[in-house]
Amino acid sequence: SISAEKLLNKLSLIDKNIEVKFSEFLDTQARVLETKIKQRLDSVGAIDTGQAKQGIHSQQSGLKAEVRSNTLHSSIIEYGRRPGTFPPSGPLQRWADRKGIDVPIFVIQRSIMQRGIKARPFFYVTWSDYKGQFNNKMVSLFKRVIAGK
Secondary structure, eight states, X not given: OOOHHHHHHHHHHHOTTHHHHHHHHHHHHHHHHHHHHHHHHHHTTOOSSSHHHHTEEEEEETTEEEEXXXXXXXXXXHHOBOTXXXXXXXXXXXXXXXXXXXXXXXXXXXXXXXXXXXXXXXXXXXXXXXXXXXHHHXXXXXXXXXXXX
């Protein structure tokens, strides 16, 4: 098995700009994936304040690219919440106030403690759906480099 670094070193003998091309490719693909993840988040119906969507961002540096979220509630949307513990009252109270829900917050907390919150995956499923296209595009890039284009 050949490592990505060894492969890039070998390809650099063919094309001196391979690292730049691959870096640009990763940056572009990370931004495409970021957009697709945000679109999927819209489709699962989990938008309240927009903070979860605003917290999703792509970042590329050298030969590494990531798409991540910097909000805690993104993980609750993605994975749900198991029953068994009371959620914090502050965020729930703010949510209930925004929605015009006029019940004691304890009632909502108890319901979540008893039933949990259903997962609404948007992050991993988007990557799973996209990784085939990503791999095909990467193979295409390597073929162009090897062909000298």
